[in-house]
Amino acid sequence: MAAAAVPNITTDESALIALKAQITVDPDHTLMNNWTIGSSVCNWVGVVCGVRHKRVVALNISGMGLMGTIPPHLGNLSLLVRLDITNNGFHGTLPKELVNLRRLRFISVKLNNFGGPIPPWLGALPELQFLYLSNNSFTGTFPPSFFSNSSKLEAINLYGNRLEGKIPPEIGNLQNLKKLVMESNQFTGSIPASIFNISTLEVIAFTYNGLSGEIPQQLGQLKLEVLGMENDGLTGLVPPVIFNISSLTYVSLANNTLSGSLPMDMCHRLPLLEELFLYGNKFTGSLPSSIGNCTSLKRLSLSRNNFTGSIPQEIVKLGLEEVDMNDNSLTGVLPSDIFNISTLKLLSFRGNHLTGHLPPSISGWSPNIRYISLGQNVLSGTIPDSISNASKLYALVLSENSFTGFIPDTLCRSESLSLINFGWNYLTSKSSMSQPNSFNSLMKCKNLRTLIVSYNPLSDIVPVTIGNLSYLEKFWGDNCSIVGNIPGAIGNLSNLMTLSLQDNYLSGTIPATVRQSQKLQYLNLAGNKLQGFIPNTLCGLRNLAYLLLSGNQLYGSLPTCIGNLTFLRNLLVQSNGLSSVIPSSLWDIKDLLVLNLSSNSLSGELPPEIENLNVAYVIDLSMNQLSGELSSSIGNLPNLAEFSLAQNRLQGPIPQSLGSLTSLVFLDLSRNNLSGTIPGSFEKLKYLKYLNLSFNKLEGEIPEHGPFTNLTAQSFMSNKALCGMPRFQVPPCPHTHKRPTERKMLVLRYVLPIASVILITLVLVFVLTRCRKRKARIPNQDNMFLVTTTRRFSYRELFQATSGFTEDKLLGKGSFSSVYKGTLSDGLTVAIKVFDLQIEVLFVSNDQMVLHIEYGSEGIASTKGDVYSYGILLLETFSRKKPADEMFVAEMSLRQWVKESLHCAVIDVIDANMLRRDDEHFTVKEHCVKSIMELAVSCCAESPEERVDVKDVLTTLTKIRVEFLKNTQANTTQVVRI
Template sequence: MATVINNLTTDQSALLAFKADVTDSRSVLANNWSISYPICNWVGISCGARHHRVVALNLSSFSLGGIIPPHLGNLSFLVSLDISENNFYGHLPNELGKLRRLRLINFAYNELSGIFPSWIGILSRLQILSFHNNSFTDRIPDFLLNLSKLEFLNLMENSLSGSLPNDMCSRLPKLEKLYLGSNDFFGQIPSSLSECTHLQTLWLADNKLIGRLPESIGNLSKLTLLNLAHNNLQGPIPRSFYDISSLTKIDLGFNSLSGSLPNDMCSRLPKLEKLYLGSNDFFGQIPSSLSECTHLQTLWLADNKFSGRLPENIGNLSQLTDLNLAQNNLQGDMPTAIGNLQMLEHLNLGMNNLSGPVPPTIFNISTIRLINLIENQLSGHLPLTLGHSLPNLEFLTLSGNNLIGTIPNSITNASKLIGLDLSSNLFSGHIPHTFGNLRFLRFLNLMFNSLTTESSPSDQWSFLSSLTNCRSLTELALNVNPLRGILPPFIGNFSASLRKFEAIKCELKGSIPQEIGNLSGLMFLKLDDNELNGTIPTTVGRFQQLQGLSLYDNDLQGSIPYYLCHLERLSQLLLNGNNLSGAIPACLGSLTSLRELHLGSNTLTYSIPSSLWSLEYILYVNLSSNSLSGPLPSSIQHLKVLINLDLSRNQLSGDIPITISGLKDLATLSLAGNQFNGPIPESFGSLISLESLDVSSNNISGKIPKSLEALLYLKKLNVSYNRLEGEIPIKGPFRNFSAQSFSGNYALCGPPRLQVPPCKEDKGKGSKKAPFALKFILPLIISIVLIAIVIMFFIRRQNGNTKVPVKEDVLSLATWRRTSYLDIQRATDGFNECNLLGRGSFGLVYKGTLFDGTNVAIKVFNLQLERAFRTFDSECEILRNVRHRNLVKIFSSCCNIDFKALVLEFMPNGSFEKWLYSYNYFLDILQRLNIMIDVALVLEYLHHGHSLAPIVHCDLKPNNILLDENMTAHVSDFGISKLLGEGDDSVTQTITMATIGYMAPEYGSEGIVSAKCDVYSYGVLLMETFTRKKPTDEMFTGEMSLRRWVKESLPHGLTEVVDANLVGEEQAFSAKMDCLLSIMDLALDCCMESPEQRIHMTDAAAELKKIRVKFLQQSSVAGTN
C-alpha cells in the first residue's frame, strides 16, 4: 500500500509541476487539481484499476498554453496522452520519450514546431499518433516508421515536405487511417501504398503530389475514404481504382485528372456515398448508369469538360443531397426528373449551356436550400407558384440567363430566403411589393433587366416601402432598369444593416431626399448616370461608415457640401459630370482615407485648395473640364502614391512645378487645355511609371526634354499646340509616337514621319547654308507658325465653349468598380482550360481579355477552402491601398455570394520560378540582379514607404514574383500578408501559412510576424536566385540548410555554391565572382537568426544598387582590356 501511495505521490508531483508551468486561462486546472482531492478524481485524469497509477491524461480543449513542461515524462504508467486543441507551442520535451507504455498521443490543434524528436521512434506500443494542425517541419523521419503497431497516423496541416517514403506501408503494416494532407509533400504517390492492406482512410489532399494514380491503388480492398484533392495529379483514373468496392467517399478534386467516367462505375463501387471530381479535366458525357449509385449523397463534378445532356434518370438518385455540375459544357434542357430528388439541399448547374425553361418540379423540392443556375441559356417564365413549396430555400441565383416575364409574387413564400439574384435576364413588369415578407433577406440583385415601378401620382418608387421591412438587408442592387420615377422619402426607413444601395442608370429624376441620411450603416451609395437634380442633401454627412459615394453623370447643382468632410472613412468620391459650382471645399484635404476624387465636368471655379495636396495616399484625382484657375503649387509632391492626375481643360496658369517629378507612381498626367507656360521640366524623366502625358493646348515653351526618352512605360504623349522648339527626341518611347503628338508648335524639328522640318546640322558660324535658310526656310516656318496659331485659336475657342464629357482612366474605373461575373466569364472564354495560367493555394488563375482588348490575369478563389474568404479580403485590402511599379496592379474585383475573383495586371513572362529553373530559359547575373533589386524596392516600399502601417508580405518566393514584357519584376500574392497596426513592429498569429524554407525562425516557431520576416525570406530568395537551389532541395536535410551551406562555403568555396551557368573563363570572371560574393554576404546579413540582427530592406536595396554599379564598372573595364 505504501508503494502505491509513493507512486501516486510521484504522479501527483508531476501533474502539479505541469499545472504550475502552463497558462490556464479558464482556470480549469486551478479549480480542480488540488491535493485536497484524490488525484484519480482530478479532471482529465484516469487511473488504472490494478496499479492505481495515472494511465490517461485528457486535457483536450482546456485552453491551456505555454511550452509543454518536461514533468509529464514522470507519469511512467501513462498509456494515453491527449492535450489537443490547446495553445501549446515550441518544441516537444525529450522527457516524453520515457513514457514507453504510451499507446495514444494526440497533440493536434496546437502551435508546436520544429522537427519531430527521435524519441517518438522508441515508443513501440503506439497505436494512435496525431500532430494535426501544428507547425512541424522537415520530412517524415525514418524513425517514425519504426512504430510497427501504429494504426492511426495524422500529420495533417503542418509544414512537412519531401516525398512519401516508399517503405512506409511495409514498416507500418497495421496502418488503418493515414492523414498527411495540407503539407508540402511532393513527388509521386508510391505504388507501395498498396502494401497497406488494412488501410481504410487515405488523406493526401492539399500537397504538391504529381504524376498519375498508381495502378496498384486498386489493391487497397478495405479503403472507404480517399482524398487526394488539391494536388497536381494527371492522367486518367486507372481501371483498378474501381475495384475498391468498399469506397464510400472519393475526393479527387482540384487536380489535372482526365478521361471519361466508365459506364460500370456504380456497379463496381456499390457503396459510394460522396463523389468529388470537381476542377479537373474530365470529359465526355455523364453516364446514365450513374443512377445505379443508389447510396450517392453528394455528386460534385463542377469545373470539368463534361458535355452532352444531363441524363434523365439522374432523378433516381433518391439519397442525393448535393448536386454540383457547374462550369461544364452541358447542353439541352434540364431534366424534369430532378424534381424527384426529394432530399436535395444544394443544386448548382451554373455556367453551362443549358437551355429551355426551368423545370417547375425543382421548385417543389421542400428540402432545397440553394438553387444556382447562373450563366446558362435558360428561357421562359418562372412558375407563378415558385415559392409555395420551398420552406428551406436560402439562396436563389438565376443571373445571366434569358428568363422573361414578371417576378412571381409567390417567391416571397420562400420565407428563409437570404440571397436572391435575378440580374442579367429579361424580366419585366413591376418589382413585387411582397418582397417585404422576406425577413431574412440580405442580398437582392435585380440589375440589368427591364423592370419598372408602379405608376403613382407622386411618381415615387413605391416598391421600396415594402423592402424596408427586410431588416436584415445589406445589399440592394437595381442598376440598369427603366424604373423611372423619384426616390421616396421613406428610403430612410431601411434598417442600419443596409451597407450598399445601387441604382445606376435607372432613369431616376428629382432630388435626393434628405431622409437618405437615416441609412447610418451605408458603406456604398451609387446613383450614377441618372437625371437627378437639386443639391446633394446635407444629411449625407451622417454616413459615418460611408466608403464610396458615386453620383456622377447627373444634373446635381449647387456647391460641393462641406459636410462631406465629416465622412472620415470615405475612400471614393465621384461627383463628375454634374453642374456643381463654386469652390472645391478646402476641408476635403482632411479626408485622409480618400483614394479617388473625381470632380471633373462641372462648373467649379476659383483655385484648387492647397489642402488637397496634403492627401498623401490618394491614388486618383480628376478635376478636368471646370473653370479652376491659379498656379499649381510645389506641394503637389506630397501626393506620393498618386496614379492618375487629370487637371485638363481648366484655366490653370504658371509654370509646371518640377516637384511633380517626385510622384514615382504616376501613370497618367493630363494638364491639357490650360494656360501653363515655361518649359516641360527636365526632371519629368524620373517619372518612371508614367504611361500617358498630355500637356497640349497650353503656352509651354522651350525644348522637349530628352530625359523623357528614359520613360519605358510611356505609351501616349501629346505636346501639341504649344510654343515648343528644337529637336524632337527619337529614342525610347518616341519611336512609337505620331505627328499628332507634336503638331501646332513653334519650331520643332525632327524626322519626316513627324511632319516637321528636319533639324539643321550645326556646322559653325561660317556655314554656307545659312543664307539659304534665311531666304527660303525661315519664311516657310513663319507661315506655318501663323497658320498654326490661327488653327489653335479656333480650336481653343471651340474647346472653351464646349463642356467635354469626362473620360475616366480605364485603370481607375476598373480599380474602384466591381466587375461582373459575366464579364469575367467572357474574358476567360467561359473559364476555358486553354486560358488557365496556374493553380494557387486558394484557387485558379486564368488569362483573360477584357472588352477593350486588355489582357489581364484573373484569380478565381475556391470558396470551398478554409481561409479563402479571408485571403480574398486580405488581397483586396492591401492591393487597393498600395501602388508601386514593382507590385502587380489590381484592376478590379468580383465579389458575389458564391464567387470571388481579382482582376490583375497580366504578366506575359510568367513567374520568376519558371525562368530560374526551366532549361528553356536563362537569366544572366545582371538580369537576376535587376530582378532582386526590383523586389527589394517593393519590400522597402511596403515596410517603410507606404503608410504609417507597414505591410508584411509573409510569403516571398520565386513563384510569387512575376515578370512583365520588359522582365521587370512584380511581387504578387498578398493572400496571407499582414498589415501591422500603427506603431506596432510585429503581430502574433496562431496559424503560419508561409512556405517552408523561406519562413523566418520566429514566424515558424512562435508565429511572430514583422517586417524582419520578409527580410529573412528575401535573404533566402537572394541565395536561391544565384545558387539555383531551392531551400527545400533534397540535399538540405537534418541540420543542413541553404543558409548554412552558403555560409560554410564562403569565401573560398563560392564557385561550389553559385549557379555554374553564371561563371565562366571569360574576361569578366573576376568581376562576376566579386559581385556574387558581395550578394551572398548581403543575403546572409538578411538571414541572421535573430530579427534584431537583420538589416532593413532600405539598406538591402541600397547595397544591391551599389553592387550593380560596381559590377557594371568592373565588367566594362574587363571588356576593354
C-alpha cells in the same frame, strides 16, 4: 548494487506536479487549485486511475486553455494508456522520454503549437492505436522508421501541419489502419500504391497538399467511406472503379486538373453517398441521368468545369440540401421542380446558358431554401409573387438574365433576406400613373445589406423610406433611369459603405446629411443632373476612398476642407461647372491615385505642393483656366503615368524636370501659351506613347531620340518656331551642330578620363626620367631604360603577347581593370592593364531589378503600372514575403510562387498569423483569401494588357467582401460565389 525503485502512485504524482510546474497559463486556475500535494492523485481533475494498481492510466486535460511545455517526467507514468491534451496552447517538442509509455494506446495533442519533426520514437510504442497530431506546426518529412513497430495503429491524423516530402510507401505496412488523414500539409509526389493494399482503410484524406500524378486504379479494392483528395494537383482521368465503392459516403476531388467525363452509371452502386464535390476541374460531357440513383445524396458541387447538355430531370427526385453547378456550359430548361425540393437550402446555377422561367405558383417554392444564385444565364419571364413562399431566403441573385416585369411587392416577406442582386435585366417600375414604386417593394426588406439593381429601366425615384434600411451596406443603382432628388434620409443609413447611382437622371443637390453615413467608402453620383455646391459635409466622411461626381452640373469651388479626406484614392469631378482656385488642402492627400478635375473653370496657378501627390498615376486638369508657369516640382511624381494640362492658360518654359517622370505614358500640354524649347530630358521617357505639345509657342529643335522616334507631326503642330526632322513637318534647323550621339557621349564619359590618366602617367614618367638624368652625370647600364623613348604598341601585338588575354596570363583583377603578363615578339616581358568600360552595364542590371518590381519583368510602364504595384502590395501583405526574398531565384518570382500555390494549397503561402486551419469559418476565409490572391496575381501580370483594369479592382474586392460576410453569417458551409 541497490535495486531500482519500483514506480508507484508517488512516481505518478511527481510526474503530474512536474507537468503543472511547466504550465505558464491556466486561465481558470483548474490545475493550480486542484492538483495539490496531499490530496489523492486519483481525484485530480483529468486524472483516471486503474482499479487494480491504483496508478494513473489516463490523463485528459483537453480544452482547458493551458499553455506551457511537456516535461520529460511525464514519461514516468508507466501505466498510462490514454493521453489527451487536445485544444490547449502547449508548445515546444514532445520529449523523447514519452517512449517509456509502453502501454499507451491513445495520444491526442491536436490543436496545440508543437513544432519540430515528428518524433520517430512514436513508432516504437507497441500498443499505440490512435495518433492525433493535427493542427500543430510539425515540420520535416515523415520518418519511415515510424511504421516499423506500429502494426496496431488504426488512426493517424496529421491534418494542418507543415510536413513535407513524399508520403512514405512504408505506410502500407500498417495493415490495421482505418483512418489516414494527412490533409493540409506540404506533401509532394505521387500517392504510393502500397497504401491501397491496406484492406481495412475506411478514410483517406490527402486534401490540400502538393501531390501530383493520377489517382491509382488500386483505389477500387478498398471499402472506403471517405475519400478526400481536394486541391492536390492531381491529373488524368478519374478511375471508374471509384464509383463502384458502395460504402462511400463522402467524395471530394475538387480543385485538381482531372478530366474526362462522368460514367453514365456513376450512381448505380453508390447508395450511401451523401456528399460529392468535383468542382474546379476540367470535366466534360453531360451529367448522367443515373445521378438519380444516389438516393442519399445531400450536397452536390460540380461548379467550374466544362459540363454541357441539360440538367437531368432525375435530380429533382433527390433529397438534396445543396446544389452548386456554377460556371459550366449547361443548356436547356432549368427544371422548375428543383425549387420545390423540400430539403433544399442552396441552389446555384450561375454562369451557364440555361433558359426557362421561375415557378409561378407558391407550391413551386420550398420554404427551406436560403440561397438562390441564377445569374449569368438566359432565364426570362417575371419574378413571381410566389417567391415569397421561400420564407427563409437570405440571398437572391438573378443578375444578367432577361427578366422583365416588376419587382414583386411580396418579395420581402422573408425577413432574413439580406442580399438582392437583380442587376442587368429588363425590370421596370409598376407605375400607378402618378408615382412609380419599384423601390417601395424593396424598402420592406428590413434586414437588407446588399441591393443591386443596376442596368434595369426602372424609371423610379429613390423613396424617403430608404432610410429605414438600417442594415444596408451596399447599394448599386447605376443606369436605372432614376429621377428625382436624393432624399436626405440617405443619411440614416449608418452602415452604408457603398452608394453608386451613376448615369441616372438625379437632380437637386447632394444632401448634406450624407455625412451621417460615417462608414461610407465609395460614393458614385457621376453622370446625373445634380446641381449646387459640393457640400462641405462630405469632408466628414473620413473613410471615403472614392468620390465620383463627374458629369453633373455642380458649381462653386471644391470644398477647402477636401484635404480632410486622408483615405481618398480616386477624386473624379470632371465635366462640371466648378470655379475658383484648387484648394491648397487637396495637395495634402498623399495617397491619392487618380485626380480628374478636367472640363471645369478652375483658375489660379499649380503650386509646388503638387509634388505631394507622389503615388498618383493619373492627374487630369485639362480644359480649365489655370495660369502661371509649370512648377519644376512636377518632376517629383515618380508614379505618374497620365498627365494632362491641355487647354489652359499656362505659360513659360516646360521644366526639364518633367524628363524625370519615368513612368509617363501619356502627356498632353497642348493649347496653352508655353514657350521655350522642348526639353531634351524628354528623350529619357522611354515609356511615353502619347505626347501632345501642339498649339503653343515653343521654339528650337524637336528632339530625335527616345520616344520621339515614334511620334508624328500632330504632336507639335501650330508651334511656328520649331524646327527639326522633315517627318515632323517643320523647317530644318539652321545650325549644323547636332546633339552628341550616344557613342560620342560614351567617349566623353569614359574614354577621355582614361586617356587623361594615361597622359598624366606618361608626363610623370618623363619628368622622373629627366630628374634622374640630372642627378647622374654618367648613366650606367642599369638605368639606361629610363632614357629610352616611349614605345607604342598595336592591339594586335598585345593580343598576341598575352595569347589572346587568356586566364593563364592574368596577374590580377580589380574593380575597374585587369592586369595581364605578356611577352613581346622581341622577348621583352611587359605588364598590360586593361580597363573595364562596361561599368554602366552593372547599373543597367540593377535597374532591371527595380523595373521588375515596379512594372513587371517586361519593364513596361502603362496606365496599369499602379495596378501592378498594388498587386505586389497584396502579395506582400498576405504572404509576408518580399519580391526580393532570397527564395525567389531564376524563374521563380513572388507572383509565380503564389500562382502555383493557388491550384493546390493557398494556405501554404498565406501568413500563418492571418489564417489558420483551426479558425472559425476556415473554408469561407480560405476562399476569400484565395480570391484576393487570384486578384493580386491578375494585377501583377507581366504584360500590362493582361492586367485587370484598376476600375475593376475595387468592384472585385467589394464582391469578395460581400461574399465573405454572406458566407460567415450563413448556416451552410458550402461556399458559392455571387
